Amino acid sequence: MTDFAVRQAVAEDLDQIDALFGGAMMFESSVDELGRSMFEPERALVATDGDEFVGTTRALTRDLSVPGAVVPAAHVTGVGVRATHRRRGLMSALISRQLREVPEAIAVLWASEPGIYGRFGYGAAAFGTSYEIDLHRVGPPSSSGAVQQVAIDNVTKELAELLRKLQERRPGISGRTELQWKGRLEDNPEHRAGRSARHVLVHRDEQGTVDGYAFWRGKMNWGPTGPANEVYVEELVAPEPDAYRALWQHLLTLDLAATLNFGYAAVDEPLQQLVTTPTALARRVKESLWVRVTDVARALGQRRYSVAVDLVLDLTDDVIPANAGRFRLTADSETVHCERTEDAADLSLSVNELGSVYLGGRGLAEFAATGRVVEHTPGSLALATAAFRWPVAPVSIEVF
Template sequence: MDSSEIQIRIGAADEWETIADLVGQAFHQPHDQAWRDAEGSVFEPERSLVAEDTGLVVGHAAAYTRELTVPGAVIPAAHVTQVGVAPTHRRRGLLTRMMRHQLGEIAAAGREAVAVLWASEGKIYPRFGYGLAAQHLHVDVMTREIRLADPAPGGTAPAGRLRLVQPDEVITDLAKVYEQQRPDRPGWSSRDDRWWRYVLADPESQRRGATALHGVLHETPDGPTGYALWRGVSRWDGNGPNGEVRVREVVAADPAAYVTLWRFLLTLDLARSATAGFLALDEPLQHLVDEPRRLGARISDGLWIRLVDLPRALAARRYATDVDVVIEVSDDLLAANTGRWRLTAGPDGATCTASTDPADVSATVLELGAAYLGGTSLAALGAAGRVRELTPGALAAASTAFGWHRLPQPAEVF
């Protein structure tokens, strides 16, 4: 049985509780009323797609209206989220219909040239042109087995001190530090006051046995230059205290603040381990410890990027080196992206226009989405047979240009 008889329509504000039921069931997560209220605070019904079968909500896909930092720029991006299908309606093509419908709406609206999401399963979204653009690092630190080095002498950052805070009471300070760093870190999303309150929401059902969210500010005479958010887990065994620190987020404006915050987190009393996810693959912590193996680092997928308006998306970001390349692109879902495109770009700007010249490189929209944040190498995709070089030397030049001086960081799940 297919889903052709099921209606897909725009959601309504008063349907949030029903949608929350569906999403909670689809993801097997306990969602108390505090969680529902937090998620509902950022819900955008006008960007919600509901699949309805004889009065029942059986599918859902939504998007948030936020900005995304990309190499050298901050651009509007559709933050795709809350995608799920009722277990009674699986394997009927409903997800495909919703995702195609959503892509068509984003393209038609013209506000956003790019869509971004976190994938519950990595095999789902490549079918719709999403490429893996940013991985993230997770660490399980044996805190008693490492020491942190001090920053190199001669720094110019003013001396600072740490102050414990209740996170939701210092949003202005947190936002100031975050906004100062956001333009330089691909993968970070904009946070207005509404989004800050969502990020700091602390439903008990989401704590997984840990404490409430704690915060610490790194303050200087010139104002805050860093912050950390974390939880604690109390554990004891036959050898005494064996607690865990769960690091949520560390943001710092300079090496002195960065080292001070991490030293604080990794030396808290009664804790013997610390975990942190959402770290960049170029996380400086890896170069501060005297025994990197004790970080217990592992890598997982993070942000998946879909280029909705390909020429506009490629022209919106900056490039590490000058490049002039004709790319032949295929896109099975958004035909306007299919064709040959001349990308003339560099550190100061870019243009991307239709071309009839012979192509230098060939790829699908998925591979260009994967390379878009500078975290996935076009050359690596070429070595995997996913990108074809048609002019000798063109792939190396394009791959270098698409890179960036900082790797993308998937800082939060949305």
């Protein structure tokens, strides 16, 4: 169906784009000053039917930690099609064009509908875990470290520094510009859903430098046997063990609280080792970041590998033909090269599997088990699996 046109957005389109996306997601749209200043019209696409806005998608300019590096990644968000125009190919037209045009070598997103994105070459690359912790059973870590509650304005620079440090340690973490930090820290009372204002906790090292922080909110609740307050941890960044332990110890022992909810734990979240009863974390695993490799040679050349490799990968890509064909990947602890080759392939796969293993959280061998990766040279699957895997599991700590 071609009764619609797709074009790049301009700044004046923001209100209509937001209303369209809000309508598709069923929330009340309202763009404030900050939202306006964060809008990147040159990175948004709109589909129109006459004068009417009927579809949209956009990308945010942010960086992302990947194995051994922090690289630019198109952060895709705001995908929506007017309900009256669904299933006529609008989303397909928008997403395909977006993927062909993004300047970054990878695009990433959180999927509200995980069934959608595989067809466009995205692969689920990071799994996140949500906790609904039974505070009476979990057995919190012991810690002698003190934490302080502070006003956010006094520590924003230190927090930004800690987020950068976390990016060096763990793949899947999105960087924030000053403006994006402002967006993250907005605390509109209308969006609190009965929870308290945001509390900011910090831990300091022996020199007094902030080496960990947590954002949390509380909600009063009264159960049949007495107080059963709820704690909601929104973000906890503490690359150093003392800070990590002290912040969690504080949060898991708050008076009157019965449950603690945390939606952004990694699959290998260290908290699991620190409590006496990990079962009381009530872990639920789900897809977190989806990755789409948009430029194979560049994407493979900008991350690092766990062991040395010299392999030829034969790729298929239905949306970006320039990605299809054979690429030789050579890497050791110092250097990485990836370029086109005519040599015979060691492994065949599609761009979906490449996206799935790009952050180091999944193994190519997993996909060989279902035939999605095919090994031509004995031993190459085990080698490639080990090379792409990373010692620390990827996770995204915020929905964008």
